Amino acid sequence: MDIARQEFExxxxxxxxxxxxxxxxxxxAVAELLAEGFVEFGSSGTIYDNREELIALLTEEGTAQTSPLVIAHNCAFRSISPDAVLVTYRTVSTMGETSARRHVLRSSIWQRIDGC
Known part of the structure:
Protein backbone atom coordinates (compact mmCIF):
# COMPACT_ATOMS: atom_id res chain seq x y z
CA MET A 1 0.00 0.00 0.00
CA ASP A 2 1.42 3.35 -0.96
CA ILE A 3 1.50 5.60 2.08
CA ALA A 4 -0.14 8.94 1.43
CA ARG A 5 0.15 11.55 4.18
CA GLN A 6 -3.50 11.02 5.20
CA GLU A 7 -3.00 7.24 5.49
CA PHE A 8 0.23 7.76 7.42
CA GLU A 9 -1.62 9.91 9.95
CA ALA A 29 -12.12 -0.61 21.44
CA VAL A 30 -9.16 -3.01 21.45
CA ALA A 31 -11.10 -5.61 19.46
CA GLU A 32 -11.74 -3.01 16.76
CA LEU A 33 -8.00 -2.39 16.45
CA LEU A 34 -6.71 -5.98 16.46
CA ALA A 35 -7.28 -8.25 13.48
CA GLU A 36 -8.33 -11.88 13.74
CA GLY A 37 -5.11 -13.91 13.83
CA PHE A 38 -3.32 -11.10 15.69
CA VAL A 39 0.10 -12.04 17.10
CA GLU A 40 2.29 -9.84 19.31
CA PHE A 41 5.85 -10.34 20.48
CA GLY A 42 5.93 -8.40 23.74
CA SER A 43 8.92 -6.43 24.98
CA SER A 44 9.43 -9.18 27.58
CA GLY A 45 9.73 -11.79 24.83
CA THR A 46 6.27 -13.20 25.52
CA ILE A 47 4.30 -14.22 22.43
CA TYR A 48 0.64 -13.25 22.55
CA ASP A 49 -1.19 -15.26 19.92
CA ASN A 50 -4.67 -15.49 21.41
CA ARG A 51 -6.53 -12.29 20.58
CA GLU A 52 -9.25 -12.76 23.21
CA GLU A 53 -6.73 -13.50 25.98
CA LEU A 54 -4.71 -10.41 25.06
CA ILE A 55 -7.83 -8.25 25.12
CA ALA A 56 -8.64 -9.62 28.60
CA LEU A 57 -5.04 -8.96 29.78
CA LEU A 58 -5.17 -5.37 28.56
CA THR A 59 -8.49 -4.84 30.33
CA GLU A 60 -7.00 -6.19 33.58
CA GLU A 61 -3.94 -3.97 33.12
CA GLY A 62 -6.25 -0.97 33.03
CA THR A 63 -7.62 -1.77 36.47
CA ALA A 64 -4.15 -1.54 38.00
CA GLN A 65 -3.51 1.56 40.09
CA THR A 66 -1.09 3.10 37.61
CA SER A 67 -0.31 2.29 34.02
CA PRO A 68 2.97 3.37 32.50
CA LEU A 69 2.93 6.43 30.28
CA VAL A 70 4.03 5.33 26.79
CA ILE A 71 5.35 7.81 24.26
CA ALA A 72 6.09 6.70 20.69
CA HIS A 73 8.61 8.37 18.38
CA ASN A 74 10.77 7.76 15.28
CA CYS A 75 7.89 6.21 13.39
CA ALA A 76 8.75 4.74 9.97
CA PHE A 77 6.41 3.14 7.44
CA ARG A 78 7.32 0.61 4.74
CA SER A 79 4.88 -0.89 2.24
CA ILE A 80 5.09 -4.68 2.24
CA SER A 81 2.13 -5.42 -0.07
CA PRO A 82 -0.57 -3.45 -1.88
CA ASP A 83 -2.73 -3.48 1.26
CA ALA A 84 -0.24 -3.75 4.14
CA VAL A 85 2.42 -1.61 5.75
CA LEU A 86 5.17 -2.36 8.28
CA VAL A 87 5.42 0.27 11.01
CA THR A 88 8.57 0.51 13.12
CA TYR A 89 8.94 2.89 16.03
CA ARG A 90 10.48 3.38 19.45
CA THR A 91 8.61 3.79 22.69
CA VAL A 92 9.67 5.25 25.99
CA SER A 93 7.62 4.30 29.02
CA THR A 94 7.80 5.48 32.60
CA MET A 95 5.73 4.88 35.72
CA GLY A 96 6.34 8.39 37.05
CA GLU A 97 8.55 11.42 36.79
CA THR A 98 11.28 9.91 38.98
CA SER A 99 11.13 6.34 37.60
CA ALA A 100 13.66 4.89 35.23
CA ARG A 101 12.60 5.03 31.61
CA ARG A 102 12.26 1.95 29.45
CA HIS A 103 13.16 2.24 25.76
CA VAL A 104 11.76 -0.38 23.36
CA LEU A 105 12.02 -0.83 19.60
CA ARG A 106 8.65 -2.01 18.26
CA SER A 107 7.08 -3.03 14.97
CA SER A 108 3.59 -3.79 13.76
CA ILE A 109 1.94 -4.69 10.50
CA TRP A 110 -1.22 -2.85 9.55
CA GLN A 111 -3.42 -4.28 6.83
CA ARG A 112 -6.40 -2.78 5.08
CA ILE A 113 -9.23 -5.34 5.37
CA ASP A 114 -12.44 -4.94 3.37
CA GLY A 115 -11.38 -1.44 2.36
CA CYS A 116 -10.96 -0.25 5.96
Missing part, protein backbone atom coordinates in the same frame (compact mmCIF):
# COMPACT_ATOMS: atom_id res chain seq x y z
CA UNK A 10 -4.51 7.44 10.14
CA UNK A 11 -2.21 4.47 10.85
CA UNK A 12 -0.19 6.47 13.37
CA UNK A 13 -3.39 7.50 15.16
CA UNK A 14 -4.66 3.91 15.29
CA UNK A 15 -1.32 2.62 16.59
CA UNK A 16 -1.15 5.32 19.25
CA UNK A 17 -4.64 4.39 20.46
CA UNK A 18 -3.27 1.01 21.55
CA UNK A 19 -0.99 2.81 24.03
CA UNK A 20 -3.76 4.86 25.65
CA UNK A 21 -5.09 3.48 28.98
CA UNK A 22 -8.72 4.38 28.21
CA UNK A 23 -8.56 2.33 24.98
CA UNK A 24 -6.75 -0.59 26.62
CA UNK A 25 -9.48 -0.70 29.30
CA UNK A 26 -12.19 -1.13 26.66
CA UNK A 27 -12.43 -4.66 25.23
CA UNK A 28 -14.58 -3.37 22.35
Missing amino acids: EIRSLREKLHRPEIRQSPN
Whole structure:
Protein backbone atom coordinates (compact mmCIF):
# COMPACT_ATOMS: atom_id res chain seq x y z
CA MET A 1 0.00 0.00 0.00
CA ASP A 2 1.42 3.35 -0.96
CA ILE A 3 1.50 5.60 2.08
CA ALA A 4 -0.14 8.94 1.43
CA ARG A 5 0.15 11.55 4.18
CA GLN A 6 -3.50 11.02 5.20
CA GLU A 7 -3.00 7.24 5.49
CA PHE A 8 0.23 7.76 7.42
CA GLU A 9 -1.62 9.91 9.95
CA GLU A 10 -4.51 7.44 10.14
CA ILE A 11 -2.21 4.47 10.85
CA ARG A 12 -0.19 6.47 13.37
CA SER A 13 -3.39 7.50 15.16
CA LEU A 14 -4.66 3.91 15.29
CA ARG A 15 -1.32 2.62 16.59
CA GLU A 16 -1.15 5.32 19.25
CA LYS A 17 -4.64 4.39 20.46
CA LEU A 18 -3.27 1.01 21.55
CA HIS A 19 -0.99 2.81 24.03
CA ARG A 20 -3.76 4.86 25.65
CA PRO A 21 -5.09 3.48 28.98
CA GLU A 22 -8.72 4.38 28.21
CA ILE A 23 -8.56 2.33 24.98
CA ARG A 24 -6.75 -0.59 26.62
CA GLN A 25 -9.48 -0.70 29.30
CA SER A 26 -12.19 -1.13 26.66
CA PRO A 27 -12.43 -4.66 25.23
CA ASN A 28 -14.58 -3.37 22.35
CA ALA A 29 -12.12 -0.61 21.44
CA VAL A 30 -9.16 -3.01 21.45
CA ALA A 31 -11.10 -5.61 19.46
CA GLU A 32 -11.74 -3.01 16.76
CA LEU A 33 -8.00 -2.39 16.45
CA LEU A 34 -6.71 -5.98 16.46
CA ALA A 35 -7.28 -8.25 13.48
CA GLU A 36 -8.33 -11.88 13.74
CA GLY A 37 -5.11 -13.91 13.83
CA PHE A 38 -3.32 -11.10 15.69
CA VAL A 39 0.10 -12.04 17.10
CA GLU A 40 2.29 -9.84 19.31
CA PHE A 41 5.85 -10.34 20.48
CA GLY A 42 5.93 -8.40 23.74
CA SER A 43 8.92 -6.43 24.98
CA SER A 44 9.43 -9.18 27.58
CA GLY A 45 9.73 -11.79 24.83
CA THR A 46 6.27 -13.20 25.52
CA ILE A 47 4.30 -14.22 22.43
CA TYR A 48 0.64 -13.25 22.55
CA ASP A 49 -1.19 -15.26 19.92
CA ASN A 50 -4.67 -15.49 21.41
CA ARG A 51 -6.53 -12.29 20.58
CA GLU A 52 -9.25 -12.76 23.21
CA GLU A 53 -6.73 -13.50 25.98
CA LEU A 54 -4.71 -10.41 25.06
CA ILE A 55 -7.83 -8.25 25.12
CA ALA A 56 -8.64 -9.62 28.60
CA LEU A 57 -5.04 -8.96 29.78
CA LEU A 58 -5.17 -5.37 28.56
CA THR A 59 -8.49 -4.84 30.33
CA GLU A 60 -7.00 -6.19 33.58
CA GLU A 61 -3.94 -3.97 33.12
CA GLY A 62 -6.25 -0.97 33.03
CA THR A 63 -7.62 -1.77 36.47
CA ALA A 64 -4.15 -1.54 38.00
CA GLN A 65 -3.51 1.56 40.09
CA THR A 66 -1.09 3.10 37.61
CA SER A 67 -0.31 2.29 34.02
CA PRO A 68 2.97 3.37 32.50
CA LEU A 69 2.93 6.43 30.28
CA VAL A 70 4.03 5.33 26.79
CA ILE A 71 5.35 7.81 24.26
CA ALA A 72 6.09 6.70 20.69
CA HIS A 73 8.61 8.37 18.38
CA ASN A 74 10.77 7.76 15.28
CA CYS A 75 7.89 6.21 13.39
CA ALA A 76 8.75 4.74 9.97
CA PHE A 77 6.41 3.14 7.44
CA ARG A 78 7.32 0.61 4.74
CA SER A 79 4.88 -0.89 2.24
CA ILE A 80 5.09 -4.68 2.24
CA SER A 81 2.13 -5.42 -0.07
CA PRO A 82 -0.57 -3.45 -1.88
CA ASP A 83 -2.73 -3.48 1.26
CA ALA A 84 -0.24 -3.75 4.14
CA VAL A 85 2.42 -1.61 5.75
CA LEU A 86 5.17 -2.36 8.28
CA VAL A 87 5.42 0.27 11.01
CA THR A 88 8.57 0.51 13.12
CA TYR A 89 8.94 2.89 16.03
CA ARG A 90 10.48 3.38 19.45
CA THR A 91 8.61 3.79 22.69
CA VAL A 92 9.67 5.25 25.99
CA SER A 93 7.62 4.30 29.02
CA THR A 94 7.80 5.48 32.60
CA MET A 95 5.73 4.88 35.72
CA GLY A 96 6.34 8.39 37.05
CA GLU A 97 8.55 11.42 36.79
CA THR A 98 11.28 9.91 38.98
CA SER A 99 11.13 6.34 37.60
CA ALA A 100 13.66 4.89 35.23
CA ARG A 101 12.60 5.03 31.61
CA ARG A 102 12.26 1.95 29.45
CA HIS A 103 13.16 2.24 25.76
CA VAL A 104 11.76 -0.38 23.36
CA LEU A 105 12.02 -0.83 19.60
CA ARG A 106 8.65 -2.01 18.26
CA SER A 107 7.08 -3.03 14.97
CA SER A 108 3.59 -3.79 13.76
CA ILE A 109 1.94 -4.69 10.50
CA TRP A 110 -1.22 -2.85 9.55
CA GLN A 111 -3.42 -4.28 6.83
CA ARG A 112 -6.40 -2.78 5.08
CA ILE A 113 -9.23 -5.34 5.37
CA ASP A 114 -12.44 -4.94 3.37
CA GLY A 115 -11.38 -1.44 2.36
CA CYS A 116 -10.96 -0.25 5.96
